[in-house]
Amino acid sequence: MTHMALEVKESLEERCNQMLRNMEASLTARDRVGIQDFVLLDAYTSESAFLDNLRKRFHENLIYTYIGTLLVTVNPYKELDIYSKKQMDIYMGVNFFELPPHIYALADNVFRTMLSEFNNHFILISGESGAGKTEASKKILQFYAVSCPSTKLLNNVRDRLLLSNPVLEAFGNAKTLKNDNSSRFGKYMDIQFDHQGGAVGGHILNYLLEKSRVVHQNHGERNFHIFYQLVEGGEEELLRWLGLERNCQNYRYLVQGDCAKVSSINDKSDWKMVQRALSVIKFSESDIEHLFGIIASVLHLGNIKFEADVLGYASLNNNQEMHWVSKLLGIPPHVLQQGLTHRKIEAKTEEMFSPFSVDHAVYARDALAKAIYGRTFNWLVNKINESLVNKFCINYCNEKLQQLFIQLTLKSEQEEYEMEGIEWEPVPFFNNKIICDLVEEKHRGIISLLDEECLRPGEATDLTFLEKMEETIGGHPHFVT
Incomplete structure (x- = not known):
């Protein structure tokens, strides 16, 4: 008995020592690589401790750290082997805190919570320029493309969602400092999912495009990628048709930043990707032809120069550039010339044209270029949306997003100012709740009326549905047939 007790005592002592060694190793590792969740940080109110923990993890290529269910990311500015299909499989269906922090864990957790709660969820990605927001959104989409149920129809929607990214990046992204x-x-x-988790549609809302970049770039920066992709990667026949030369230095709007070539950007390769993406998203040949005709017209527009005539007013001397802008935009040359050199003044039934000075003409030219590009970008986003969901749903989604924007940034903020007695100047806005109610109100909204019409006995047609809407909501101030 004494011998056995001694053995048990030694065994217990050895286990305790092993536990102490494991704890010591864990503490040593924690000191070296930091902790995975800031909630567990001892000095949780210390900014220096927070930054020190981030720094430790960053030096070990651990770019993700949790704050509870929030995910903090530090851009490594290099490729890391943590985004493979194998990594996606590891994080699918796993408890959020079971594995090391990763954007796949966040995406999977949101997806599974959405399905289990049958409720809408969102992922907000914020950070300063260069923090990695664009890449993070792409990683999330790629994860859903792999993890969501797969059918021919769902794969079609998935491919369009994924390939909308290179198109939007080409037209909406640029090199900055x-x-x-x-x-x-x-x-x-x-992104819209069905009850089984399959991606069935999507919608993109864009806002605050930096249109000033079209006509001016700071030193070390570029215009939007698509201009360089077109000039560097466009086929010879296409460039001839557009009146362009394969040299970015020939276009005023592309050289102000003095860095048309960037080592990290392959414009020729990116051009091919954009071409393939536009094809998958179902842009017609005619759409693509007109799209790049407009992009080329902006480059020609930037090369139009003005000279002062004997009276000091602006006159044009770029007949060749005017020809190409006129041709590509379908505007008669005399109309274009008058629009660039004169201001139209309307007074009752009369119209007068006041000539511009050279400075005013340059301003008008640049304003036209910005307006053309801004409207083209909006058209592009709308075309992508049309390929993802029908027009009525797009409009309804736009109204709901606008309502959310109003509620979060205008209405609630102003109510808080008023409650706290803060002096401020009220910002007038149209509350579009009346529009949303027109669509979604129970028993009287358009969607409810459509459901009723589909279920009623007899033949339901567009005409019977229109008659039902006129009968029920015909007096609504925002309903017109």
């Missing part, structure tokens, strides 16, 4: 692929617009992407 901080980031070679900086998004110069805000984006809200809405």
Whole structure:
């Protein structure tokens, strides 16, 4: 008995020592690589401790750290082997805190919570320029492309969602001092899933495109990628048809930053990707032809120069550039010339044309270039949306997003100012709740009326549905047939 007790005592002592060694090793590792969740940080109120933990993890290529269910990312500015199909499989269906922090864990957790709760969820990605927001959104989409149920129809929607990214990046991203692929617009992407988790549609809302970049870039920055991709990668026949030369230095709007060539960007390769993406998203040949005709017209427009005539007013001397802008935009040359050199003044039934000075003409030319590009970008986003969901749903989604924007940034903020007695100047806005109610109100909204019409006995047609809407909501101030 004494011998056995001694053995048990030694065994217990050895296990305790092993536990102490394991704890010591864990503490040593924690000191070296930091902790995975800031909630567990001892000095959780210390900014220096917070930054020190981030720094430790960053030096070990651990770019993800949790704050509870929030994910903090530090851009490594290099490729890391943590985004493979194998990594995606590891994080699928796993408890959020079971594995080391990763954007796949966040995406999977949101997806599974959405399915289990049958409720809408969102992922907000924020950070300064160069923080990695664009890449993070792409990683999330790629994860869903692999993890969601797969059918021919769902794969079609998935491919369109994924390939909308290179198109939007080409037309909406540019090189800045901080980031070679900086998004110069805000984006809200809405992905619709069915009850089984299959992606069945999507919608993109864009806002605040940096149109001033079209006509001016700071030193060390570029215009939007698509201009360089077209000039460097466009086929010879296409360039001839557009009146372009394969030399970015020949276009005023492309050389102001003095860095048309960037080592980290392959414009020729990116051009091919954009071409393939436009094809998958179902842009017609005619759409693509007109799209790049407009992009080329902006480059020609930037090369138009003005000279002062004997009276000091602006006159044009770029007949060749005027010819190409006129041809590509379908505007008669005399109309274009008058629009660039004169201001139209309307007074009752009379119209007068006042000539521009050279400075005013340059301003008008640049304003036209910005307007053309801005409208083209909006058209592009709308075309992508049309390939993802029908027009009615797009409009409804736009109204709901606008309502959310109003609620979060205008209505609630102003109510808080009023409650706290802060002096401020009220910002007038149209509350579009009346529009959303027109669509979604129970028993009287358009969607409810459509459901009723589909279920009623007899033959339901577009005409009977229209009659039902006129009968029920015909007096609505925002309903017109």
